[in-house]
Amino acid sequence: MEAFLRGIRAALNSVFVYVLAGTYIGYGALSHDLGFSLLWAEVSTAIMWAGPAQVIIVSTLGSGSTLFQAAIAVALSSMRLLPMVVALLPLIKTPRTGYRHLLLPAHFTAVSVWVEALRLVPGLPREHRIAFCNGLGIGLMTPALLATIVGYALAAKLPTLFAAAVLFLTPMSFFVSTIRNSRELLDRLAFGLGILLAPLFALAKFELDLLLAGLLAGTLAYGVHRVRGARRLP
Numbered sequence: 001m002e003a004f005l006r007g008i009r010a011a012l013n014s015v016f017v018y019v020l021a022g023t024y025i026g027y028g029a030l031s032h033d034l035g036f037s038l039l040w041a042e043v044s045t046a047i048m049w050a051g052p053a054q055v056i057i058v059s060t061l062g063s064g065s066t067l068f069q070a071a072i073a074v075a076l077s078s079m080r081l082l083p084m085v086v087a088l089l090p091l092i093k094t095p096r097t098g099y100r101h102l103l104l105p106a107h108f109t110a111v112s113v114w115v116e117a118l119r120l121v122p123g124l125p126r127e128h129r130i131a132f133c134n135g136l137g138i139g140l141m142t143p144a145l146l147a148t149i150v151g152y153a154l155a156a157k158l159p160t161l162f163a164a165a166v167l168f169l170t171p172m173s174f175f176v177s178t179i180r181n182s183r184e185l186l187d188r189l190a191f192g193l194g195i196l197l198a199p200l201f202a203l204a205k206f207e208l209d210l211l212l213a214g215l216l217a218g219t220l221a222y223g224v225h226r227v228r229g230a231r232r233l234p
Contacts, residue, residue: 003128007135010120016112020140021147023051028151030055034062038152045148049110049141053077084114091121092129101130108137116140186225193217 011017024045031041036058044054053074060070085106092105109117113136120136121129194217201213 001131003124003131004135006128007132007137008139009135010116010132011136011139014112014116014140016116016140017143020051020112020144024144024147025151025154027051027054027058028148028153029155030151031058031148032152032155034058036062038149041148041152042145045145046141048074049107050078050081051110081109081111084111085109088114088117088121088133091118092126092133094126097130105130105133105137108133108141110140112140113137185228186221189224190218190221193220 027045028038028041031038031044041058044057048054048057056073056077057070060073061067088109089102089106093102113133116136117133121132124132194214197213197217
């Protein structure tokens with residue numbers, strides 16, 4: 001219980017709690033404007049827990065797209081979370097950890113939780129890490145749920161530009177947090193190459209430009225890392 005409460009305190013002291021509150025005010029307003037109920041907005045936050053995917057599903061369904069098209073778009077957007085889960089779970093499990101104990105941390109692994117967990121978890125005893133991550137997830141999701149209600153209630157009074165601006169807080173916070181947590185050359189090189197390649201691919205009008213830029217940047221950075229490591233060997 002102590003580790004769980006520590007996770008909640010870490011969430012409430014994180015900058016992400018303010019970023020998520022602003023983001024989900026915008027999401028609540030967007031859900032209202034596109035004709036979705038407050039219950040839909042709250043359940044989607046609790047079950048999906050991925051702001052970009054939630055914006056995609058209400059935008060696609062609200063514009064008249066089919067459920068299948070929305071599902072494909074959400075699936076493609078959420079693929080980015082799989083490597084985060086794969087990277088985090090080995091850090092928090094013990095030899096006696098069952099799969100059922102990992103379901104909740106895996107569900108909570110949005111970018112905000114992942115960034116904060118990778119920063120804070122290594123300093124904790126391994127047996128406390130799952131409870132800490134669950135507390136971190138609850139501590140970040142609860143303000144998001146409350147902010148969704150606020151945004152939904154204020155939808156008629158929120159300027160459209162403001163609603164769009166608060167939704168932009170999330171990617172900008174991830175951008176800054178990634179820079180802060182990039183300590184290895186591999187991370188910094190991948191990040192820098194991604195910044196360079198993404199706009200070039202977008203200007204060239206490649207389909208899936210962001211995905212291709214990230215894949216190429218990561219591959220090039222990994223190649224440089226391997227070559228650099230091989231040269232250090234005697």
